[in-house]
Amino acid sequence: MSLLALLGVLSSTIFSGTSLLYATLGEVVTERSGTVNLGLEGVLLISAATGYGVTVSTGNPFLGVLAAMLAGGLSNLVFGYLVITRKANQLASGLAVLFFGYGLSALIGKPFVGKLINSLPRYMIPGPGELPLRYTSLFKFDFLIYLVIPMTFFIWWLLYRTRWGLGLRAVGENAETAYASGRNPGMIKFQALFVGGLLAGLGAAHLSIAFTMNWAEYMTGGRGFIAIALVIFSKWHPIRAIAGVLVFSGAVAFQLLLQVSGVNVSPFLLDMIPFILTLTVLLIWGGTRKHSAPATLGRVYQGTE
Amino acid sequence: MEQSSQQPLVSLRGIMKAFPGVLANNNIDLDIFPGEIHALLGENGAGKSTLMKILYGFYRADDGRIWVDGKETRIKSPADARQLNIGMVFQVLNLIPAMSVLENIALFLKDLPGLYNPAQIRKRIFEQSRLYGLEVNPDDMVAHLSIGVQQKVEILKLLLSDAKILILDEPTRVLAPHEVESLFEVLRKLRQNGYAIILITHKLKEVMECTDRITVLRAGRVAGTILCSEANHEKLVQLMFDKQLTAQIEREDLPRALDPVLELVSFSTHGEGTEVSLKNIALKIFPGEIVGVAGVSGNGQKELCDAILGIEKVAGGRKLLKAQDFTHSTTRKMRDFGLGFVPENPLTMATVPFMSVLENMAVTRTADYSRHGGLTMDWKLVQEDARQSLEKFGFTFSYYLPAKSLSGGNLQRLIIAREMMKDSQLIVASYLTRGLDVQSTLVARQELMRARNEGAGVLLISEDLEELFSLCDRLIVLYEGRIAGEFKPSETDYYQIGYLMTGSQGNHVTTH
Numbered sequence: 001m002s003l004l005a006l007l008g009v010l011s012s013t014i015f016s017g018t019s020l021l022y023a024t025l026g027e028v029v030t031e032r033s034g035t036v037n038l039g040l041e042g043v044l045l046i047s048a049a050t051g052y053g054v055t056v057s058t059g060n061p062f063l064g065v066l067a068a069m070l071a072g073g074l075s076n077l078v079f080g081y082l083v084i085t086r087k088a089n090q091l092a093s094g095l096a097v098l099f100f101g102y103g104l105s106a107l108i109g110k111p112f113v114g115k116l117i118n119s120l121p122r123y124m125i126p127g128p129g130e131l132p133l134r135y136t137s138l139f140k141f142d143f144l145i146y147l148v149i150p151m152t153f154f155i156w157w158l159l160y161r162t163r164w165g166l167g168l169r170a171v172g173e174n175a176e177t178a179y180a181s182g183r184n185p186g187m188i189k190f191q192a193l194f195v196g197g198l199l200a201g202l203g204a205a206h207l208s209i210a211f212t213m214n215w216a217e218y219m220t221g222g223r224g225f226i227a228i229a230l231v232i233f234s235k236w237h238p239i240r241a242i243a244g245v246l247v248f249s250g251a252v253a254f255q256l257l258l259q260v261s262g263v264n265v266s267p268f269l270l271d272m273i274p275f276i277l278t279l280t281v282l283l284i285w286g287g288t289r290k291h292s293a294p295a296t297l298g299r300v301y302q303g304t305e
Numbered sequence: 306m307e308q309s310s311q312q313p314l315v316s317l318r319g320i321m322k323a324f325p326g327v328l329a330n331n332n333i334d335l336d337i338f339p340g341e342i343h344a345l346l347g348e349n350g351a352g353k354s355t356l357m358k359i360l361y362g363f364y365r366a367d368d369g370r371i372w373v374d375g376k377e378t379r380i381k382s383p384a385d386a387r388q389l390n391i392g393m394v395f396q397v398l399n400l401i402p403a404m405s406v407l408e409n410i411a412l413f414l415k416d417l418p419g420l421y422n423p424a425q426i427r428k429r430i431f432e433q434s435r436l437y438g439l440e441v442n443p444d445d446m447v448a449h450l451s452i453g454v455q456q457k458v459e460i461l462k463l464l465l466s467d468a469k470i471l472i473l474d475e476p477t478r479v480l481a482p483h484e485v486e487s488l489f490e491v492l493r494k495l496r497q498n499g500y501a502i503i504l505i506t507h508k509l510k511e512v513m514e515c516t517d518r519i520t521v522l523r524a525g526r527v528a529g530t531i532l533c534s535e536a537n538h539e540k541l542v543q544l545m546f547d548k549q550l551t552a553q554i555e556r557e558d559l560p561r562a563l564d565p566v567l568e569l570v571s572f573s574t575h576g577e578g579t580e581v582s583l584k585n586i587a588l589k590i591f592p593g594e595i596v597g598v599a600g601v602s603g604n605g606q607k608e609l610c611d612a613i614l615g616i617e618k619v620a621g622g623r624k625l626l627k628a629q630d631f632t633h634s635t636t637r638k639m640r641d642f643g644l645g646f647v648p649e650n651p652l653t654m655a656t657v658p659f660m661s662v663l664e665n666m667a668v669t670r671t672a673d674y675s676r677h678g679g680l681t682m683d684w685k686l687v688q689e690d691a692r693q694s695l696e697k698f699g700f701t702f703s704y705y706l707p708a709k710s711l712s713g714g715n716l717q718r719l720i721i722a723r724e725m726m727k728d729s730q731l732i733v734a735s736y737l738t739r740g741l742d743v744q745s746t747l748v749a750r751q752e753l754m755r756a757r758n759e760g761a762g763v764l765l766i767s768e769d770l771e772e773l774f775s776l777c778d779r780l781i782v783l784y785e786g787r788i789a790g791e792f793k794p795s796e797t798d799y800y801q802i803g804y805l806m807t808g809s810q811g812n813h814v815t816t817h
């Protein structure tokens with residue numbers, strides 16, 4: 001196997017891992033406030049389609065990123081209306097948002113299928129300057145890639161070092177205590193969903209505007225669900241989410257490597273590797289899950305009389 | 306005391322609050338003055354917590370007016386109450402176990418900056434805790450703290466939140482006697498410093514010990530307000546309860562049986578997460594005796610019940626019933642043996658909330674009532690049995706109401722009636738009288754004693770030392786999953802038990 005193939009796989013791992021990490025971070029924020037959004041996949045699709053459409057229409061990928069974020073935030077607010085205002089069951093509402101997302105994203109994206117876009121500009125990583133062009137072109141990344149790790153630390157800081165984060169986590173642990181401390185749990189849950197939606201939007205934007213540079217139905221390919229699994233994997237902690245994404249994306253890369261190296265195994269079997277690995281880790285973590293999950297995760301806050 | 310000449314700090318007038326099926330507060334008036342400890346006394350369900358939650362904005366009154374500092378105010382949420390410097394420690398502690406002491410306190414700071422500095426908060430915690438002798442480590446996780454320490458954290462949290470009107474809802478419920486005394490010490494200091502304190506309790510002794518004025522609530526109404534100096538035991542009892550309580554609990558002297566009905570031999574479980582592991586429990590319960598389990602809740606009581614019942618896996622040791630091995634038997638086998646079980650939370654642990662009272666009466670005994678190989682149920686027989694056992698207790702329910710519509714006390718009655726319906730060989734009762742009014746408490750205790758007198762072995766878990774001392778033939782103390790001591794009630798006292806309950810050794814005080 002050539003060095004080029006190896007580097008190619010590495011590069012694509014970084015590209016595909018980025019959107020996953022943003023989505024995972026977003027879900028960490030919302031789940032910390034006690035809300036689990038099973039419809040994340042749908043939200044990602046809506047954001048990806050919106051971001052792509054705006055980029056095509058305006059020719060400006062940065063506007064596209066912004067639009068994708070807003071679309072993510074707003075979709076999550078719709079979900080919030082169901083589970084916070086209407087006090088609907090979170091899992092059922094999540095599925096509703098999922099299918100709503102499938103439909104709406106197809107509708108939004110339809111006029112833009114096959115259109116070309118100005119993708120997000122890419123910048124060379126400092127360092128391997130002397131390498132031949134065919135190598136270095138693999139290591140030109142857009143700003144969303146450079147931003148994702150600092151963003152992870154920023155989210156950690158937001159959750160663990162600010163008043164807002166303290167209140168948010170308190171709502172997820174015990175909404176009544178948060179209420180007794182003078183906060184409005186419903187409002188905080190909405191805020192968490194909005195921020196989570198913005199992050200999901202960033203991930204989706206990266207997928208359609210920077211990575212694949214096109215729109216196709218169901219293009220997220222289960223990322224929303226993997227992100228939800230990775231939240232559990234990372235024990236609801238943003239920094240551990242990096243490890244989760246690395247494991248999953250690493251497995252994807254490994255699987256790609258096996259495929260390009262031509263091993264004689266069914267590609268469908270290889271495709272399953274990352275999921276099997278994630279499942280295994282989840283099973284191992286599973287036993288200790290209750291120590292770290294927000295105590296009211298998935299429950300509807302009823303308010304007081 | 307010349308409080309009457311002063312302006313009250315808080316005045317409540319005509320407070321009304323109804324919950325489905327109960328009028329929890331019925332036209333309540335109450336004045337609280339600065340620098341006083343005001344007791345709110347009343348039996349379970351009298352409406353004390355509800356009234357105080359209304360003052361704290363946690364519930365909204367249906368009707369009534371509130372003045373604070375002479376100004377009429379509307380308290381629509383805890384945020385409003387905190388603005389008025391009102392703070393409250395709830396009956397069920399409200400700390401977040403997954404957070405540190407510091408974070409729990411920070412959550413309630415009034416002036417917490419958007420970007421807070423933990424070091425500064427730590428310093429403030431140290432200052433305040435030194436002032437009142439409430440030593441805690443700010444960096445401990447709350448999940449690892451005993452209930453006594455959690456109570457301290459709650460009070461610190463209140464003080465640091467700048468509250469001047471402190472509401473403490475049954476703070477002594479989970480404390481050992483010596484801890485109660487240090488809490489009262491703190492309250493007295495606070496009173497000196499001008500705080501107004503509302504202390505909710507249903508224990509007369511505490512009220513007489515540390516308060517200035519007493520308001521007694523009964524069935525949602527104010528039964529009377531008196532100065533502590535003019536109060537005595539009889540007066541308060543009369544205000545608390547309508548009718549005179551006469552029934553006695555009769556303990557028959559039984560010859561000690563030779564073989565235990567239940568024997569646990571170096572019995573252990575493996576607790577996960579916040580559960581406690583039972584360690585090396587050796588316990589025998591003989592027919593015709595009540596063995597009491599004293600302890601601060603959360604020291605293995607629930608695990609002990611679950612393990613005896615067969616819900617929790619046994620990690621080591623043996624469980625014998627009448628010398629037969631039942632260590633790994635299912636709950637079903639235990640039930641067939643003749644086990645009655647009154648769990649600590651009747652709504653979630655003993656009833657199916659959406660099923661009717663009658664269905665709930667039958668649910669633990671479906672085998673006895675099933676006919677035609679389980680295709681039908683003999684509801685007539687269920688009804689007859691239910692009628693009989695409810696009658697014995699003097700309870701009446703509509704059989705067709707869903708269980709979830711019953712109040713906590715009624716639910717508890719239902720469970721007691723069900724579990725003592727048939728003659729049991731072994732009864733495990735957790736917090737038997739929690740949530741019962743005095744009349745039903747008495748009946749429940751009589752019923753337990755009757756079962757004992759008829760030869761059942763009883764394990765009674767309680768946090769009420771009075772109850773344990775009056776009912777039990779033997780007492781064990783559970784601390785961190787171990788048996789910390791075993792006594793005959795006549796050979797020990799509250800203080801010794803209290804110290805063992807909290808894991809303190811030595812300085813054992815015998816004076817009362």
Ligand SMILES: Nc1ncnc2c1ncn2[C@@H]1O[C@H](COP(=O)(O)OP(=O)(O)O)[C@@H](O)[C@H]1O
Pocket residue numbers: 324325327328329347348349350351352353354355356712713
């Ligand atoms: N959230 C609630 N929903 C329904 N009923 C309630 C609620 N809170 C209290 N009650 C009922 O109101 C009555 C008074 O309860 P409470 O104020 O807790 O009494 P206390 O604190 O004096 O023991 C009881 O009958 C109780 O069952």
Ligand SMILES: [Mg+2]
Pocket residue numbers: 350353354355396474
């Ligand atoms: Mg109460």
